[in-house]
Amino acid sequence: MINKQVSTPAEAVADVFDGATVMVGGFGEAGSPIELIHALIDQGARRLTVVSNNCGSGEVGLAALLKAERVAKVICSFPRTANSTVFPDLYRSGKIELELTPQGTLAERIRAGGAGIPAFFTPAAVGTPLAEGKETREFDGKTYVMERGLKADFALIKGRTADLHGNVVYNKTARNFGPIMAMAAKVAVVQAESVVEPGEIDPEVVVSPGIFVNRVVEVAHPAHESELVAAGVCYP
Amino acid sequence: MINKQVSTPAEAVADVFDGATVMVGGFGEAGSPIELIHALIDQGARRLTVVSNNCGSGEVGLAALLKAERVAKVICSFPRTANSTVFPDLYRSGKIELELTPQGTLAERIRAGGAGIPAFFTPAAVGTPLAEGKETREFDGKTYVMERGLKADFALIKGRTADLHGNVVYNKTARNFGPIMAMAAKVAVVQAESVVEPGEIDPEVVVSPGIFVNRVVEVAHPAHESELVAAGVCYP
Amino acid sequence: MSPQTQEIGRTREQMAQRLAQDIPNGSYVNLGIGIPELVARFVPEGRTLIYHTENGLLGMGPSPEEGKGDPELINAGKRYVTANPGAAYFHHADSFSMIRGGHIDLCVLGAMQVAQNGDLANWSTGEPGAIPAVGGAMDLVAGVKSVYVITQHCTKEGEPKLVESCTYPLTGLGVINRVYTDLAVIDITREGFKLVELSPGIDFDYVQQRTGAPLLPSS
């Protein structure tokens, strides 16, 4: 009998430690695991390195985690957001480090980390400031930059449905970074709108096989970042 | 209006040229696109380089293509099969070249070729004869071998259902190399048991998005290699 | 030389419409945020394009009706979209495999500067106070088969955006194939900028004066 379900978001993130690297799923608000992030704020871990495509908006979810000064460094492709001043303020005041990575390179680095590939070559960013200091190499007459795989201690991910073995399916474009972050993290935590018995998800449509997922927690009615921001919510 | 359907396997492989690199899906008989391979035998292209996990069994499908001496080289992880003498005979008599590649490295090379990654590092085969002559490198104290991405002119793939845009779903373990070979080939040809209108495959369950697939052909009742071999069939 | 106005040359919509004429039926297309997005409105009757958005959807459809948006169905600009019949969802590594692997036929982007050798700068002014953010632009220009820029010919201050060499931080080296502006359509060739077509009412000298490098006449 295998059962990866935990009862609450708090339980799901209880062992995140100071200095941990945490991948946080989502592209914009789609797929942002807000309840897990809020549980992490409550939990109190500090000096985190966060790997995420964006840095959140308003003062909820990821932006709230940053605002609470729990994050020492972000590895990110697009930290700017129309309606958030949290990251810009922290960055300008030198309170947060940024490793800016092209979006596709970020995705591939995460996938490589999960796939046991320590390094690979990509044409993206060659000749730009984002390739400065990195090794480049020619293959078949074209120049590529070497990029390293990325791993994490934890990944916080939002799915649609998960089963007790940790198999996950996602909802539309909320899939984005979830499947690859689950691969790259030692402990992948998935919040899903429903948690079902093994066998209820067709094996042909599973997106994240359970081997990549360590904990699942049911959050039946997850909040949406834009709605919280529109309502003026600030967490906590 | 987009319609990638062609009428027959013959039409689907009509432009395979002498000397082409052809990826052939399947692991053992599961996912082996027998009707497309037989059409390729009829078509007559020679001096092919075939990328495939195995080399077929009996004298049908891939083994028949080899037997017809259309293949100059195979890139393969496991060319031996219990009930086939075709590859062993050709290999021993020096009529075919073999590039032996570990199965996971083969899969990753194909995926890399399709993903625009010219080279990557893997721990597999380090210190073995299959890494001889290849560049090795240490990352974080562990040794890896550099492997190159693989591309092809054509891929022959077996799916379960395809739509007119080229979206494909597969059947069980017949999925194997299909999705990555579709990515790595200039022209990916998929035979499917049914070809349907766009919209009939749920966008959440598509395995090969249509962008990777150039032609689809309906083969409603595909043959299974083991059944043909058991019946003593030799193609042509 | 006075700053250009919308009264001379093509409007944003006309630029998008002009570009849309040049995209063949069945193309897989990624449209950047801003003017590039307008291109989808002007695809000629009888042609079907398939839109890729790098956050994980192929077969993107138009925006939904007001109030019908789904926060989990958005595009790379983080706006609500829809999915057309024949669409597919996928994760980010697969999405950028489509980009990096050369599977997307055309990408249309905005630009801060395009150099005569095809270099593009479109992600950063390089100012010390700016918050750096790059998104998928570097991957798109490095991987997509053809990359078109759609932009005003000059900045609001009247400075040329088509330049001898970029002064802003680069997005990619020698990656742009063609530029559509309010004044002209211009190819990037081995010899540099080459006129394809002038906008109605615009003459060659007018464009050359507003271009920061030599412009070859159309052949």
Added chain:
Amino acid sequence: MSPQTQEIGRTREQMAQRLAQDIPNGSYVNLGIGIPELVARFVPEGRTLIYHTENGLLGMGPSPEEGKGDPELINAGKRYVTANPGAAYFHHADSFSMIRGGHIDLCVLGAMQVAQNGDLANWSTGEPGAIPAVGGAMDLVAGVKSVYVITQHCTKEGEPKLVESCTYPLTGLGVINRVYTDLAVIDITREGFKLVELSPGIDFDYVQQRTGAPLLPSS
């Protein structure tokens, strides 16, 4: 020294049964072709293991009834299998990401030779006439967290399979953690082969005589 027979030490089934005791509940396991496959039959009551087969299935179940096999549902040994509730299918690159990325807890393989430093040779005799074939063995030993070998202690000719250093072409360097044979269970340690447990009725000297390198007693 006469060739060993099945009358002394553990049978193949007993070896598999012994190994099965050591696999914790919930482990993700890949079983090689041959004796390793037998392990699945002997998993103790109350434990659930999830079987990975590298051709693209997690949650592999037992063989179907005779005549009920599906040619598109096979394992890495190309035999008909079934899928348990909670199973998932995936493509080969994803399957070997599970292997290479260290997600699989245990792999059980056969061996031609295991060296005292953990080197494994199990894919080729290196003979000139042999048809080379490697499959997924090199990926498995390089990526899986623990790699156990299950094998007869000696070859049919009575030669030790546990050796000072492998003479056959290698599958991987320093990759084996433990060996289960008909005669003993032996760990690979920094100091070399170390006895964990003798098979019933077997004594230390008997095993040492049939082992090609020093065997440390159990501690």
